[in-house]
Amino acid sequence: MKPMNTDNKTINNAEYFIEKEPYYQPSSNEIEIFNTALAENIPVLLKGPTGCGKTRFMEYMSWYHKRPLIAVSCHDDLTTSDLVGRYLIKDSSTVWQDGPLTTAVRNGCICYLDEIVEARKDTTVVIHPLCDDRRILPLEKLGQLLKASPDFCLTMSYNPGYQSAVKDLKPSTRQRFISIDFSYPAEDIESVIVHEESKLDLKQCELLVKLANMTRNLVGNGLEEGASTRLLVHTAKLIYRGFEPNMACKCGIADAITDDDDTKTLLHEMIDTVF
Amino acid sequence: MSFIRTLLKTWLGPQRNTKQLSLESKQTGSCGGMSTTELKIRIELILDGVDTRQIIEPVTGIAALSHALQSEFLTQLASVAELSASHAYALLLTYAPALNAMSTSEHSYWLETIKQALSEQKFEHAEILINGYGDFVSNLDKTTVQLSEVAELLEKLISTISQDTLTIGHLDISSKQQAYTDGKQLYLPASISSFDNYADNFSLYKVITFQLLGQLQCESLLAIKPLQSGIADHGNDFLQQFSFIETVRINHYLKYTFPGVWRKIVDIHKKLAVENYPESLFEGDEKTTVFNTLAIMEQSDFASFSSDSLPYQGDFSPEKLILNQVENSENQSVLMNLMNNNIDAGEDALTEDKLADRISIKHNANAEALANLPDKHQDIWEQLNETVAQHQQEAEKRREEESNKRVYYYPEWDTSLNQYRQDWCRVEEIAISDNENATHALDKTDLRFSEYKIKKTLDMIINTQRFIRYQSDGDEIDIDAWVEAKSNKTKHADDFQNVYVRNNKNSRSVAIMFAVDISGSTAGWKNEIIQQSTWLLSRTLSKLDDQFAIYAFSGSGREQCDIYPVKEFKEKYSPTIKQRIANLSAKQYTRMGAAIRHLSKILNQAEAKTKILFVLTDGRPDDIDSYRGHYGVEDTRRAFNEAKALYLNPFVLTFDQACIDYLPHMLGKNRYRLISDIAMLPVQISTIYKQLTT
Numbered sequence: 001m002k003p004m005n006t007d008n009k010t011i012n013n014a015e016y017f018i019e020k021e022p023y024y025q026p027s028s029n030e031i032e033i034f035n036t037a038l039a040e041n042i043p044v045l046l047k048g049p050t051g052c053g054k055t056r057f058m059e060y061m062s063w064y065h066k067r068p069l070i071a072v073s074c075h076d077d078l079t080t081s082d083l084v085g086r087y088l089i090k091d092s093s094t095v096w097q098d099g100p101l102t103t104a105v106r107n108g109c110i111c112y113l114d115e116i117v118e119a120r121k122d123t124t125v126v127i128h129p130l131c132d133d134r135r136i137l138p139l140e141k142l143g144q145l146l147k148a149s150p151d152f153c154l155t156m157s158y159n160p161g162y163q164s165a166v167k168d169l170k171p172s173t174r175q176r177f178i179s180i181d182f183s184y185p186a187e188d189i190e191s192v193i194v195h196e197e198s199k200l201d202l203k204q205c206e207l208l209v210k211l212a213n214m215t216r217n218l219v220g221n222g223l224e225e226g227a228s229t230r231l232l233v234h235t236a237k238l239i240y241r242g243f244e245p246n247m248a249c250k251c252g253i254a255d256a257i258t259d260d261d262d263t264k265t266l267l268h269e270m271i272d273t274v275f
Numbered sequence: 276m277s278f279i280r281t282l283l284k285t286w287l288g289p290q291r292n293t294k295q296l297s298l299e300s301k302q303t304g305s306c307g308g309m310s311t312t313e314l315k316i317r318i319e320l321i322l323d324g325v326d327t328r329q330i331i332e333p334v335t336g337i338a339a340l341s342h343a344l345q346s347e348f349l350t351q352l353a354s355v356a357e358l359s360a361s362h363a364y365a366l367l368l369t370y371a372p373a374l375n376a377m378s379t380s381e382h383s384y385w386l387e388t389i390k391q392a393l394s395e396q397k398f399e400h401a402e403i404l405i406n407g408y409g410d411f412v413s414n415l416d417k418t419t420v421q422l423s424e425v426a427e428l429l430e431k432l433i434s435t436i437s438q439d440t441l442t443i444g445h446l447d448i449s450s451k452q453q454a455y456t457d458g459k460q461l462y463l464p465a466s467i468s469s470f471d472n473y474a475d476n477f478s479l480y481k482v483i484t485f486q487l488l489g490q491l492q493c494e495s496l497l498a499i500k501p502l503q504s505g506i507a508d509h510g511n512d513f514l515q516q517f518s519f520i521e522t523v524r525i526n527h528y529l530k531y532t533f534p535g536v537w538r539k540i541v542d543i544h545k546k547l548a549v550e551n552y553p554e555s556l557f558e559g560d561e562k563t564t565v566f567n568t569l570a571i572m573e574q575s576d577f578a579s580f581s582s583d584s585l586p587y588q589g590d591f592s593p594e595k596l597i598l599n600q601v602e603n604s605e606n607q608s609v610l611m612n613l614m615n616n617n618i619d620a621g622e623d624a625l626t627e628d629k630l631a632d633r634i635s636i637k638h639n640a641n642a643e644a645l646a647n648l649p650d651k652h653q654d655i656w657e658q659l660n661e662t663v664a665q666h667q668q669e670a671e672k673r674r675e676e677e678s679n680k681r682v683y684y685y686p687e688w689d690t691s692l693n694q695y696r697q698d699w700c701r702v703e704e705i706a707i708s709d710n711e712n713a714t715h716a717l718d719k720t721d722l723r724f725s726e727y728k729i730k731k732t733l734d735m736i737i738n739t740q741r742f743i744r745y746q747s748d749g750d751e752i753d754i755d756a757w758v759e760a761k762s763n764k765t766k767h768a769d770d771f772q773n774v775y776v777r778n779n780k781n782s783r784s785v786a787i788m789f790a791v792d793i794s795g796s797t798a799g800w801k802n803e804i805i806q807q808s809t810w811l812l813s814r815t816l817s818k819l820d821d822q823f824a825i826y827a828f829s830g831s832g833r834e835q836c837d838i839y840p841v842k843e844f845k846e847k848y849s850p851t852i853k854q855r856i857a858n859l860s861a862k863q864y865t866r867m868g869a870a871i872r873h874l875s876k877i878l879n880q881a882e883a884k885t886k887i888l889f890v891l892t893d894g895r896p897d898d899i900d901s902y903r904g905h906y907g908v909e910d911t912r913r914a915f916n917e918a919k920a921l922y923l924n925p926f927v928l929t930f931d932q933a934c935i936d937y938l939p940h941m942l943g944k945n946r947y948r949l950i951s952d953i954a955m956l957p958v959q960i961s962t963i964y965k966q967l968t969t
Contacts, residue, residue, distance in 0.1 A: 081750040092761075214435035217435040217436075218431075266428060266431050269428060269432055270435060273533050273535045273536055274533055274534065275534060275535045
């Protein structure tokens with residue numbers, strides 16, 4: 001079957017553009033790596049704990065390259081049809097409706113599959129021909145092979161913290177990507193991020209980051225994951241809006257990351273130590 | 276080995292300090308409980324001349340305790356006997372009942388109070404305390420914070436800050452020492468009652484903890500040499516002044532690093548009326564070192580701070596700082612240098628012997644013990660050393676022999692030491708005979724009803740529709756639904772909304788490990804019902820795609836934790852499995868922690884989305900060597916937590932009516948089920964299985 005070209009755009013790309021520059025503070029050379037991958041048409045895998053800035057990074061890169069971003073949050077029930085497309089009924093006949101992946105392939109968008117390991121393994125296999133030098137998407141129901149637009153870029157994210165036998169990438173998927181590791185930013189950078197996002201006083205943000213690092217040291221000892229940068233931003237916003245730091249941290253961090261009473265007591269004590 | 280060390284502990288008792296006690300207790304061997312005979316011999320060694328016929332009842336009470344508690348008892352008895360033999364005898368009579376009447380922390384506090392009274396020669400008061408332990412508990416000041424209550428919380432708190440593992444130990448209540456650290460452990464007062472409310476007393480604990488942590492993080496030990504020479508020139512006033520200013524410097528560090536702690540310090544100053552606190556002493560200096568402290572001492576009037584002391588101030592004396600450095604340094608020459616400097620450093624410096632002892636405690640406990648032994652025991656020590664070497668050789672040989680068996684070693688959590696005993700439990704997988712045996716228990720006709728019920732329950736899982744039709748959204752068009760809707764168009768226009776079929780592909784990916792307790796207490800009809808349940812379930816489960824394995828466990832002591840594989844994950848259900856189940860018989864004891872660790876490891880290797888560790892038991896963890904009570908529960912709790920960390924889902928099904936006493940703590944509120952009628956086990960187990968996996 002001869003691959004079809006994607007000359008006809010099916011969406012108005014402007015709808016998917018990110019117009020306002022998202023705030024993004026680089027931690028390392030992730031921007032340069034992404035730029036190179038984009039230029040070389042290599043798919044990118046973003047690895048990192050929840051709330052460390054993976055999605056924000058994608059928004060920033062979409063804005064930076066002026067390419068539309070189509071983001072898909074993956075989940076257990078995500079089927080191949082949900083990604084590729086399906087027939088719908090319209091006026092007593094059927095019409096084909098592109099899924100988000102097909103839309104991105106046709107229109108030269110950046111397709112961002114968030115938390116890819118949450119999707120079923122048979123679903124993730126559909127991206128394989130898109131991620132090698134073929135760059136094609138088979139549309140079985142249409143009987144077509146869709147050739148990706150030169151501007152198309154596939155990016156996926158996953159959290160290695162959830163790594164288990166069932167939530168891991170297959171090697172055949174994994175080895176099609178360039179990987180960018182997103183661990184939590186260094187303390188000073190993370191403080192600046194929290195400050196920029198919440199407008200809270202930098203000194204207070206530094207204390208929040210200190211608290212977050214203390215919670216991260218508890219991982220495996222009562223906590224599955226420590227407080228994320230996103231949680232810190234939420235908490236900082238509460239403080240900025242006039243909440244007592246202790247109360248804000250209890251609501252924004254301690255109660256959000258655990259239900260276990262003993263761990264919560266410890267977290268409250270940590271908050272009391274820092275604030 | 277434990278016996279040897281405990282004997283040594285007894286002989287060495289009068290020569291030891293609190294620190295040595297603490298170290299030795301960690302090195303003490305087995306957790307196996309001591310028999311009444313062994314206890315009587317040990318008590319005789321402590322209470323010279325006691326008539327053992329008169330102490331049968333109290334010794335029986337002590338024999339029921341775990342090894343850790345028995346060791347603690349002997350240690351306490353020895354230390355009280357040093358102060359007064361008659362009081363030690365009275366303590367022997369009341370020790371076990373008192374332990375039952377109070378919490379562990381209250382009991383520790385009771386003992387410390389008795390020792391304090393004796394050390395102050397208030398013998399009558401000590402007698403009242405010993406005999407009136409009930410009154411002691413009822414009159415106990417509830418505002419006092421015992422270290423034992425808060426040590427775990429404080430330890431965890433500092434573990435989130437410090438890179439090094441720091442533990443918490445208590446000071447001898449009678450010594451009136453200041454809190455100090457040796458770089459590995461923070462030594463805090465056994466209790467604090469400075470304030471009339473619990474919260475403030477706890478705050479003081481926290482501040483002291485952070486002061487000691489501050490000593491390490493602010494590197495106070497760098498001042499050892501100047502401190503030694505200062506003390507040599509000016510005496511203890513120099514140390515007092517240094518301690519005060521260094522405490523202020525650490526407070527300055529805490530102010531900016533942990534504002535919450537600083538807030539508590541300010542609060543303590545206010546409540547304890549600390550006046551003239553020089554808060555601005557280090558103001559402006561963001562990063563200070565101990566040399567700033569020394570510089571201030573040089574500049575200031577020498578006597579200006581010398582009489583001051585802060586309520587949370589740690590001990591900065593050179594010998595304590597040296598301990599810190601000894602822990603942190605591996606360079607023996609540095610140690611010797613420190614030692615030599617110390618020896619030269621004036622009247623308060625340690626003598627060479629004492630310092631050598633301290634260092635040897637850290638690096639060679641045996642040498643220390645030997646150095647302190649009376650001559651008459653030297654031969655015994657050498658004999659014991661030979662025995663130990665022999666024992667090690669035997670262990671090595673045995674390990675070699677075991678390399679062909681399926682033998683594994685697992686750690687065990689010792690709650691009294693608050694740490695793991697590495698490679699403590701020897702777990703061996705022992706094959707169950709699958710020889711033809713009477714399977715009458717599995718061939719009863721009345722099992723048919725149970726089998727029918729189980730099948731019905733599990734069929735609900737098997738028959739989950741793969742395609743759900745008439746959906747408003749789905750992967751494909753449901754042609755039949757569309758045709759139907761079209762033909763019904765005039766009647767039900769809304770039918771056109773439900774014309775999709777959703778691929779509800781059975782995404783069950785379940786691996787379940789059945790861990791069956793076959794301890795001696797299940798002998799008889801319980802064992803028969805366990806066999807029946809296991810067989811019915813395995814037979815029915817084989818029709819599901821779910822992976823399952825069945826292992827039974829029992830054992831006797833830590834060296835014999837036996838695991839009996841009935842069905843491994845890789846095996847298919849077959850008549851062999853039925854034979855194995857029929858050959859399952861009640862064995863000995865229940866060392867649950869080791870079994871859970873081993874089975875968690877196996878389950879973790881299974882590839883499945885949901886992994887369930889299903890434990891079927893008839894009671895609490897129990898084994899011969901005092902693996903019972905608090906010790907057993909805490910180790911099992913730890914093992915379950917380890918399983919949870921591997922993303923396994925532990926669940927316990929129990930027949931024990933008293934499970935409410937320990938299972939919620941051991942596993943969590945929603946992770947166990949009590950079966951009141953064991954005859955219903957076969958049906959119940961399948962219902963729970965369905966609930967767990969759907």
